[in-house]
Amino acid sequence: MTEKRALCINAIVNLTDRSIEITETPDELIRNFVGGRGLNMHYLYKYLKPKSDPLSPDNVLILGTGLLTGTLSPNSGRHNVTCKSPESGIIGDANIGGFLGPEMRYAGFDRLIILGRADKPVYLYLEDGKIEIRDAAPYWGLTCSQADAKFRYDLGSDVEVELIGPSGEKMVRFACTRSGVKNAAGRCGTGAVWGSKNLKAVVARGNYTLPHADPEGMLKKFVELRDYLHESKVIKVLGRVGTPLLYDVSNYLGAIRTHNSQQTVFFDSLNAEEVHKYVNKMLGCSGCVVHCRHRNTLGGEGPEYTTEVLLGANIGVAETGQIIELNNLVNELGLDVSSTGTYIAWAIELFEKGYLNEETAGRILRFGDFEMARQLIYDIAYRRGFGDTLAEGSRLVEKFGPETGDFLITVKGLPQSDPHDVRYLKGFALGIATSSRGADHLRSRPTLEILDLPSSFTEQLYGEPVDPNPTSYQSKARVVTFSETIYAVVDCMGICKFICHGFNSPRNLNYDHFRELTRLATGLEFTKDELVAVGKRVIDQERLINYREKGITRSDDTLPARYFDEPMPSARAKGSYIDRQQFNKMLDEYYELHGWDNNGMLPQARVDELNRLVKLG
């Protein structure tokens, strides 16, 4: 196993009958889906029984590493956790950094496909080609860091762990999985699916080498790309202060989600330099050249831009230290921060509007109340009192009445992750409306347009001229499609989006870099067109699963009502809203670029192609 190794080794673990089957992914599938998110989607489509309940044993849980995960490529520490989401009912997919993905590969496994449900709490232990299903009774009930520390104490400090906290065990519909102090496969309630399968953790220790086709060439390439990336301004700033750098910009624009998007400007206490007073050191994930992760002085890691706004501005808490405390708490309990912050803010607005009262909510809910938020987070994680209700997430719209959905900031049942109020940036709005897992910025995040790039450059980038005005509706579908495609490829590679072309910067790694890295690591030759085709195929595969599971079509590619009906109240973005007619035009253009019909459905030829690929293995 040290010399030769198949490119993609899958372990199909059935927790019900405790059987384990090892398969190899055939080359044709690797050429069509590459790995990571792509192959995960392929296997989800293959193994998921249509329309099954996400929290039943029928759901399929997949941990899949990318083709470059664990290699010497820069920032290659990521893998995807995929299942059917218990929060939205469509695909559940989350990308996570840290160290477990690479360690899985060093232990000889590229993908775990977990089926069924264990009769009592278990964890999976991976070491050098072996998988054991072990008893997790001593770890069940522990919080994330307690359980992680206990695994390291019991099994040796050099293991890598990914696990769920109490909220995953209680099947809170937006529980996440966690690795290390803060790395999380945050979105879509993947943690609840672990909990439903009685799976507390995956622990790995690997001594196998991951062979490279051209080791010396790879080292040279790494040094070259590292130096290239370090020249980028955004990467320098990310390495110094992390993602809070974005707060100032959005706040100045008047586009920070504040008080459940009723307001759009908040205090300066969330600016990067304020947050940075609480930072001990910046850290990196496996293979990272950016180091954007803060080790904070209050005992945890973070906060990210998303956390500080969704557990700060969105619920009205302004004191930096308090926000960091909430951040640490949410990480400790294993909740998705974007969803938690959105639901709490929504509940507060429901309270203000009279849909909830002190009796039904168990307490007075109001913006800016840190202690209330802290208690509520505990109650959600342990499903106590009103927290038990809120733990059901976006499904509550049915309970509280359809009109309450108008001020819940979700798309397709998933709360918006990015703290940026998208009414100003029309391309961004289209991005979250069409994202395959619900309102999410990491699927497309078309923010390059705000940089005022020269048109000669953008034309070359997008293949056609695009309107440089960020508030224009013209040609934004092209921008979204471009970003969506390259991010899908990055997720298939197992590389971090922070070094990806187009994410925050017009430079960084593009298709040609990925081709080169893939050749050096695996010996596989891809053309740029082939990689673009992979990205498009992955998006189509996700669309097909969404259609099969929940009938997702054009009417679901929409935005929260507030974004259409209420103009933004302050600062430079004042008066911005999304015009329904123009939005529909963008959608038409978007579908055309994807080759989908007017209702957002795949052409039959594509469905046939995907169905043929499913038979390959």
Added chain:
Amino acid sequence: MNIRQKQVYCRPDLCIGCRICANACAIVNTGGANPRLGRITIRQNLFQRYEFQELCRHCEEPPCTDACMVGCIVKDSETGIVSNDDSCVGCWMCIMVCPHGGMRRDVNKQLAVKCDQCREREDGPACVQACPTGALLFELREDVSDEPFFKGPTVA
């Protein structure tokens, strides 16, 4: 023995725990990736909040050369580099005596492995070349400043 020898100096304050140094070392020495097979080790505990590098210091009087029962660890009298070969029998005595954590076990081959400062590489030690933050230096002792290394909340 007093040899003017360049050494790899580690600056834990600048270490972000990415393990690229160990991975690059494994790439150079085994042709594949896995930081565990690198000759440099990053000791990190995210919960106890530390990270530092462990690596052979090429001691003036190395205890490992004395401890090795087959005599496969030797210190070169000209370059000062302590290296071993694969006549190692895997008794792990060198690991027991090394005070710096500089000896590693390759559990696949059941051999002790150690840093040889990449003496055959033109670009010098791969770990130093690959480190993204400058946490590793390859310098003569007198050229390394005595001032405390970077103290502050940020790296880079």
